[in-house]
Amino acid sequence: MVHKAGFVNIIGNPNVGKSTLMNRLVGEKLSIITSKAQTTRHRILGIVNQENYQIVFSDTPGILQPAYELQHSMMDFVRTAFEDADILLYIIESGESELKDQSFFAKIQHSKIPVILLINKIDLSTQDEVVGQMKIWQDKLPNAIIYPISALNNFNLQVVLEKIIELLPESPPYYPKDQLTDKSERFFVNESIREKILLNFKKEIPYAVEIETESFEEEENIIRIRSVIMVERDTQKGILIGHKGLALKRIGSEARIDLEKFFEKKIFLELYVKVNKDWRSNERQLKRFGYKE
Ligand SMILES: Nc1nc2c(ncn2[C@@H]2O[C@H](COP(=O)(O)OP(=O)(O)O)[C@@H](O)[C@H]2O)c(=O)[nH]1
Ligand SMILES: [Mg+2]
Numbered sequence: 001m002v003h004k005a006g007f008v009n010i011i012g013n014p015n016v017g018k019s020t021l022m023n024r025l026v027g028e029k030l031s032i033i034t035s036k037a038q039t040t041r042h043r044i045l046g047i048v049n050q051e052n053y054q055i056v057f058s059d060t061p062g063i064l065q066p067a068y069e070l071q072h073s074m075m076d077f078v079r080t081a082f083e084d085a086d087i088l089l090y091i092i093e094s095g096e097s098e099l100k101d102q103s104f105f106a107k108i109q110h111s112k113i114p115v116i117l118l119i120n121k122i123d124l125s126t127q128d129e130v131v132g133q134m135k136i137w138q139d140k141l142p143n144a145i146i147y148p149i150s151a152l153n154n155f156n157l158q159v160v161l162e163k164i165i166e167l168l169p170e171s172p173p174y175y176p177k178d179q180l181t182d183k184s185e186r187f188f189v190n191e192s193i194r195e196k197i198l199l200n201f202k203k204e205i206p207y208a209v210e211i212e213t214e215s216f217e218e219e220e221n222i223i224r225i226r227s228v229i230m231v232e233r234d235t236q237k238g239i240l241i242g243h244k245g246l247a248l249k250r251i252g253s254e255a256r257i258d259l260e261k262f263f264e265k266k267i268f269l270e271l272y273v274k275v276n277k278d279w280r281s282n283e284r285q286l287k288r289f290g291y292k293e
Pocket of ligand 2: 018019020031032039040060061062
């Protein structure tokens with residue numbers, strides 16, 4: 001039997017639907033999704049296993065011009081995704097023109113590996129607009145294979161998956177066949193809490209937040225979790241906790257509902273807030289949170 005396996009790395013500007021796409025292709029909510037840029041901060045693997053193939057998808061942060069140390073690390077994750085890809089999935093939003101970083105676009109143009117360009121969110125466009133977009137992109141990236149899709153509505157994703165399988169190199173699997181991702185249980189707890197903070201707070205709070213799960217204890221009928229939410233300043237701590245602790249309570253109960261689905265078990269989630277001054281610009285803190293080697 002011929003076995004195929006490879007790395008299929010998803011890249012693109014912020015907010016185009018990279019995480020939605022990976023979750024759909026893998027069939028699990030591995031990456032958090034919001035309408036805000038910089039929702040995804042890490043490179044997250046999602047592995048699809050079948051008897052005769054293994055696809056290792058990578059979701060990556062949206063491409064941006066980094067302004068502080070954390071964002072530099074985020075772009076390092078994008079860079080590594082270019083280096084080990086067997087297939088690039090370059091995803092754009094209907095109507096979008098340029099990548100936020102020209103050097104990344106040049107890498108796509110000169111890529112020696114197959115590039116699949118996905119024009120996403122076509123549920124928001126007319127048929128004529130989609131046809132026009134496909135023409136424009138075929139000129140810009142003559143070597144790319146182009147598909148219009150709607151990740152949200154699961155439209156055309158089966159066709160994309162079949163193309164990926166066709167293009168996969170012959171190789172033994174890279175990961176055990178029962179493995180779904182490279183991230184730990186604690187990582188998904190942290191991300192779930194961060195998603196609720198992104199959804200509940202405007203402005204700078206979500207960008208100043210990092211979560212650390214201090215304990216994760218699985219018992220027969222329940223998982224007991226204690227996580228700390230770190231912010232950069234005292235004022236942010238007050239906002240996160242809210243009047244009579246209501247804001248924090250809401251984050252906790254929304255995250256718990258998602259985590260009970262994800263782990264298929266009852267969850268007890270304890271949250272508290274701590275100030276970790278300017279962690280986003282601190283090399284040592286970024287290492288501690290897994291943003292740097
Ligand atoms: N209308 C529409 N919205 C989408 C589609 N795919 C993703 N979105 C939305 O676009 C936003 C960003 O999605 P996300 O997957 O987090 O994008 P990422 O930043 O590229 O990872 C979210 O609000 C999604 O619900 C789509 O096919 N159609
Ligand atoms: Mg994302």
